[in-house]
Amino acid sequence: MSEKHLCIGLSLSPTWLNGWGWRKKDSSAERIFSADFYIELTKKAEEAKLDFVFKPDALFLHPERVNVSPAMGGLDPTLLMTMLAEHTSQIGLVTTVSTTFNPPYVIARQLxxxxxxxxxxxxxNIVTSIEGADNFGHKNMPSSEERYNRAKESVEVIRKLWRSYPAEALLVDxxxxxxxxxxxxxxxxxKGDFYDVKGPLNLPAHLAGELPLFQAGASDAGRExxxxxxxxxxxxxPTIESAISYRQDLRNRAMSKGRDADDISVLPGLSLFLGNTTAEANALYRDAxxxxxxxxxxxxxRRILGVDLSGFAKEDKVTAANIPxxxxxxxxxxxxxxxxxxxxxxxxxxxxxxxxxxVISSAHxxxxxxxxxxxxxxxxxLDKGAIDGFIALPGGSxxxxxxxxxxxxxxxxxxGLFREEYESDTFIKNLTKQKN
Ligand SMILES: Cc1cc2nc3c(=O)[nH]c(=O)nc-3n(C[C@H](O)[C@H](O)[C@H](O)COP(=O)(O)O)c2cc1C
Structure with missing residues (x-):
């Protein structure tokens, strides 16, 4: 049995409503834009002593799909987390903010x-986004390289801003x-290639310490x-092999940058199709x-690989030669x-x-x-060294x-793989404790 504890988060994106899941009688789909839906969920997650709740985000809508799905629509995650803070006291609140579209001073201040x-x-959760440029006055998305260069600079500015008004500076004597x-x-x-920011930030940091950063995007630039x-x-x-090699690679890269390998927790998205029997779970997955x-x-x-397979028969083989x-x-x-x-x-x-x-579910x-x-x-x-925990994405129903x-x-x-009680009342300390 593993000596390690899992770090577990729950996605507040209601993945169990995907596909036709929202049409089920008990889906509560009409509540996904209202406060009580998320308060109930987050309170439940806190009762279960989860490390954190997490909200992915998109800065665009797919109008052609609004007739059949939320079409990437959703509440602003940082405002949502701020409301959830009021209703909880121990669970971590991980918001998603894109560095491609938001200026660092605003991100630093809101976070x-x-x-x-x-x-x-x-x-x-730092994202560089894959769509949404035309909502911000750009014709196309900047290249992956530019997005990551911008992300790197943005995070540098934001951390400097957080340190520009340290918690201890606030005296009220x-x-x-x-x-x-x-x-x-x-x-x-x-003064950098993208940003020119004087500072300091106009509010003090919190005594708990700097807030933990999460990232999603596994290209070479993303990993660096x-x-x-x-x-x-x-x-x-999606496979244990991909998880083991990704985790090992990130641990090696962290060490080459003078960090401890255990400073990074690799948390795959985990789509859970759970049933009272295996047959029930299989049916849930099939229906989803x-x-x-x-x-x-x-x-x-076509969207993922740029390859058009419409001329192929269902039983035709796809090989490396078909990939541009x-x-x-x-x-x-x-x-x-x-x-x-x-x-x-x-x-x-x-x-x-x-x-x-x-192809069908975000590669989780x-x-x-x-x-x-x-x-x-x-x-x-966990035993095979593929994960440090996971972000739960319950599916189907x-x-x-x-x-x-x-x-x-x-x-x-x-x-013995997960805690019974929170060790501390701040997310940062709970995250650190999980590693022991
Ligand atoms: C698991 C995963 C989750 C992501 N979640 C978001 C998200 O919530 N919002 C967003 O704008 N981009 C999201 N992204 C996109 C990444 O931030 C990034 O822009 C994209 O993956 C391209 O980077 P890459 O070439 O390193 O994959 C996600 C990517 C991955 C792999």
Whole structure:
């Protein structure tokens, strides 16, 4: 049995409503833009002693899909987390903010505000985004290289801003008449390729310490960036092999930058299709993707790899020779590389390719089964060094979410893989404790 504890987060993006899941009677789909939906969920997550709740984000809507789905629509995650801070006291609150579209002073200020209002429980998932340029006055998305260069600079500016007004500078010494120690508050005078920021930030840091950074995006540039700054990685790893090699690579890169390998927790998204029996779970999984037409699946492959398979028969094989080498239209190298790797190693038929998680569900790790079966698989991945924890994405139906809370988490506690009580009341300290 593993000596390690899992770090577990829950996505507040209601993944169990994907596909036709929202049409189920008990789906609560009409509540996804209202406060009580997220308050209930987050309170439940805190009762279960989860490390954090997490909200992915998009800065665009797909109007052509609003008739059948939320179409990437959603509440602003930082405002949402600020509201959730008021209703909870120990769980971490990880918001998503894109460095491609937001100026660093605004990001620094909003995140520090969340950190202060939550008593030191904020976390930031740094994304460089794959769509949305035309909502910000740009014709096209900047290249992946530019997005990561910008992200690196943005994080540098933001950390300097957080340190420009340290927590200890705030004195409120009534007797001496000193509100804050002027000597400890400094401008940052930053001038880089993208940003020119004077500072200091206009609010003090929190005594709990700097808020932990998370990152998603596994291209070479993404890994270089993450290994230098991130504490948590939201990973897309559909197979145990991809998870082991990704985690090892990030640990090596972190060490080469003078960090401890254990400073980084690799947390794959984990799509959980849980049933009371294996057959029930299989049916949930099958139904979750039944709404996708052959054409929609082909369009997904086109989007990820830039390859058009519409002239192929379902039983035709797809090989490396079918993949274009220099696809400039590629949105996410992470997803493209995962799918390429699968094709090269397996030479699947079109039918097999179209049912892959990389095509139908964001390339996440998928477990289909009972809570007992899920607990065994999670323990296996942990033992093999594939994960430090995971971000739960319950799928198919709200029943998967219920089984996650009612059966899977208690089983992980029973196995000694997850905590029974919070060790501390700040997210940062809980994250650190998990590693012991
Ligand atoms: C698992 C995963 C989750 C992501 N979540 C988001 C998100 O919530 N919002 C967003 O704008 N971009 C998100 N992204 C996109 C990344 O921030 C990044 O822009 C994209 O993956 C391209 O970088 P790459 O070439 O390193 O993959 C995500 C990427 C991955 C792999």
């Amino acid at each position: 520090q505000t969340l950190h202060r209002l939550s008593g030191g429980r904020a976390g930031w 009534r007797a001496e008449g000193i509100f804050a120690d002027k000597e400890k508050i400094h401008p940052i005078d930053y 960036f993450a290994s230098g700054v991130a504490s948590g990685i939201f990973a897309a790893t 993707f039944a709404h996708l037409s052959h054409e929609q699946q082909l369009a997904m492959v 080498h220099d696809n400039q239209q590629m949105h996410s190298k992470t997803h493209a590389e995962l799918l390429k790797d699968y094709i090269v190693k397996n030479e699947p038929t079109v039918q097999q390719l179209l049912s892959r998680p990389e 790790w998928i477990i289909i089964g009972t809570a007992e079966e899920a607990a065994q698989q999670i323990e296996y991945w 709200i029943s998967s979410l219920q089984l996650f809370f009612d059966e899977l988490l208690p089983l992980l506690v029973e196995k």
